[in-house]
Amino acid sequence: MAGxxxxxxxxxxxGLSLLGLGLFLGVWQVLAVGxxxxxxxxxxxxxxxxxxxxxxxAPFAGHTLLGHLxxxxxxxGLGFGxxxxxxxxxxxxxxxxxWLDDLVTPLFEALRFVAPLAWVPFAVLxxxxxxxxxxxxxxxxxxxxxxxxxxxxxRQVEARLVEAAQTLGxxxxxxxxxxxxxxxxxxxVAGLRVAAGLAWQSLIGAELIVAGxxxxxxxxxxxxxxxxxxxxxxxxxxxxxxxxxxxxxxRAEWAIRRQWDQLA
Amino acid sequence: MKDIRFDGVGKTFTTRGGAACVVLxxxxxTVQAREFVAVVGPSGSGKTTLLRMAAGLDQxxxxxxxxxxxxxxxxxxDRAVVFQHFxxxxxxxxxxxIAFGLRCQGASRARQTVAVDRYLALxxxxxxxxxxxxxxxxxxxQRVALARSYAIEPDVLLMDEPFGALxxxxxxxxxxxxxxxxxxxxxxxxxxxxxxxxxxxxxxxxVVLAHDPGRLREIVDIGPTRAAEAWNTRPIHEVMELxxxxxxxxxxxxxxxxxxxxxN
Ligand SMILES: Nc1ncnc2c1ncn2[C@@H]1O[C@H](COP(=O)(O)OP(=O)(O)OP(=O)(O)O)[C@@H](O)[C@H]1O
Ligand SMILES: [Mg+2]
Numbered sequence: 001m002a003g004x005x006x007x008x009x010x011x012x013x014x015g016l017s018l019l020g021l022g023l024f025l026g027v028w029q030v031l032a033v034g035x036x037x038x039x040x041x042x043x044x045x046x047x048x049x050x051x052x053x054x055x056x057x058a059p060f061a062g063h064t065l066l067g068h069l070x071x072x073x074x075x076x077g078l079g080f081g082x083x084x085x086x087x088x089x090x091x092x093x094x095x096x097x098x099w100l101d102d103l104v105t106p107l108f109e110a111l112r113f114v115a116p117l118a119w120v121p122f123a124v125l126x127x128x129x130x131x132x133x134x135x136x137x138x139x140x141x142x143x144x145x146x147x148x149x150x151x152x153x154x155r156q157v158e159a160r161l162v163e164a165a166q167t168l169g170x171x172x173x174x175x176x177x178x179x180x181x182x183x184x185x186x187x188x189v190a191g192l193r194v195a196a197g198l199a200w201q202s203l204i205g206a207e208l209i210v211a212g213x214x215x216x217x218x219x220x221x222x223x224x225x226x227x228x229x230x231x232x233x234x235x236x237x238x239x240x241x242x243x244x245x246x247x248x249x250x251r252a253e254w255a256i257r258r259q260w261d262q263l264a
Numbered sequence: 265m266k267d268i269r270f271d272g273v274g275k276t277f278t279t280r281g282g283a284a285c286v287v288l289x290x291x292x293x294t295v296q297a298r299e300f301v302a303v304v305g306p307s308g309s310g311k312t313t314l315l316r317m318a319a320g321l322d323q324x325x326x327x328x329x330x331x332x333x334x335x336x337x338x339x340x341x342d343r344a345v346v347f348q349h350f351x352x353x354x355x356x357x358x359x360x361x362i363a364f365g366l367r368c369q370g371a372s373r374a375r376q377t378v379a380v381d382r383y384l385a386l387x388x389x390x391x392x393x394x395x396x397x398x399x400x401x402x403x404x405x406q407r408v409a410l411a412r413s414y415a416i417e418p419d420v421l422l423m424d425e426p427f428g429a430l431x432x433x434x435x436x437x438x439x440x441x442x443x444x445x446x447x448x449x450x451x452x453x454x455x456x457x458x459x460x461x462x463x464x465x466x467x468x469x470x471v472v473l474a475h476d477p478g479r480l481r482e483i484v485d486i487g488p489t490r491a492a493e494a495w496n497t498r499p500i501h502e503v504m505e506l507x508x509x510x511x512x513x514x515x516x517x518x519x520x521x522x523x524x525x526x527x528n
Binding site for chain 2 (some may be wrong): 167262
């Protein structure tokens, strides 16, 4: 009603999504089979699915597909968790203390335009190519939205709630934990979702360059061994897992927003 | 129990354009320990500003505010504030809201429970203990706010139009409850209101502020009449029909009207 575009019904919507996916796969299949260049340039979707099934049981470049996925997820979890653990409290504190805001903001504003992948040389130099290097690159990708959303969320918490807490004897730490954090929670979770997407993207980027396992590593190895189906299988896995992460966090965001709207 | 002393207090705000705006000028006022002083005055005469300076939420531009002999420099739990719009923490239950100040003081679990239960009973909130503020009526929310402030056993209570957001009936009930509460637990109270009747019914003394700049116009003594006619033990509608009450009300109303009338 409110929107300008007409929303299709729920089943219609599902149907259209499936149709889009089917069309995409169909055109892909026709192109792959019909092209003279052959599977070395564009593997057919069915071949990719077959390869994926194979990779689930047979190791490639040291691990099965799930093994590589686990390596990637571990780095993702560490980098993303670290970014949230540092970014959210720092953002909340910046929303509370003007001096901290002044101290951090200029530096942050300059650094956040440096693409996460630009940190790769230093990440390798400082933390190596195992876990540390990629984790630092992910951290660089995920940190800004964690900080920015916590900061904006904290600034939007009503001043009188902070004042009420102050007059009841709450110190700075308690105000951050018990007033700003819950008050900013919907904004924070929205930020975490964006951060997770960026973290996952930078992870794969980092693994293309460093690491001895992981989905990005699989792509590089497959490319050098001239197996485009494997590259595509890894790409599909990246897309699928990224989507699942996003769906999970989107649900969390909805749930919290709905609950908070009820409380407001 | 502590007193509140305003000594030559002035407040000047600088507007965004850089112009100075004198909101309060040379206020000398002492609220004795255990005294209930109401402040009335036209909108914009600086009532809220006066209260915020006693709370430590604003600093005077001239003079000083002392509570219990000590100069006020910031908010503290010896001075609880009750705000017009309650300022309850929406994500905390009634019980958690009331316990907040006690937790800030590091009170033991047992002491918290005892105090919270006592105020729940005193304010008739037993059934609402585990509800969230959004699930309560305005009157109940303000009861929670009162309980939250009383629970930390402050020396001084600062109330800024605490019943201003309530409907007429609820308001009357709350006025009676406040009288009952102050009889059971006398505190030093500074009470801001728009409503002359409310001021006469509740206060020992009523301070009338003049407008532009806000300054002391007159102080009307209610205490002797209240004591002589035992207002505190009689229902509000009965008190409001007493000749002494209507006389005081009319006198205050005249004083106030002189402030509001243009050109004065
Ligand atoms: N932070 C501020 N910056 C600039 N001006 C302010 C600020 N706070 C209050 N004022 C101005 O000071 C004057 C007095 O405000 P105050 O809120 O104390 O009045 P009040 O008597 O409580 O009014 P009301 O009865 O409407 O609540 C107003 O003109 C207001 O615009
Ligand atoms: Mg006011």
